Amino acid sequence: MPVATGQIRDASKRGLFIATDYTDVQLNQTVELEFRFPDRKEKAFRRLKAQVVRKSDQGLGVDLEGLDNDGFTISALLSWLQKHNHIVSYFPPIRQNYFH
Template structure:
């Protein structure tokens, strides 16, 4: 069982992953919390605890500026990267804006469908 310190919000939002100031990959935010994100990507050339920058913008707003967050890679899998905001300097407003956008654009998904019980 996983232990989370803050609630996760599911959503989808494209982003760019930067390493040492250079864009190295594309990805898509799949879930987020005030403390971190899970990014769906096939990018694997990154180490645990490495700092990356994430650049995104909200596609349906009048504001066209890109936003950036710094994060540490805390998990790698064949489906993507888990990153944490702890220990890096970020704008709290950007994290709050991201959480708000994901909540308001969430498409519910049935991840754990109810299993039909067989009659015996």
């Protein structure tokens, strides 16, 4: 299973835009997003499922609705991003190595 990195650039209760240079995904493909809150003592990762609804040179737009997701996790992510001002205009992501 491919693994890629990215940075959230825009977020709403419905979906996210993730800046990434990873392009090996298709529209309507279901992907799994894994993240953790860097400033919290808990080191556990959270997971959300998303459907790819947009692809561009800057990244991917994903829809969180209609999939089996925990509403609390989505709310916690949105609150954290807003509190830490991590919703910013696009800057190219740092190129990462991808592991298969």
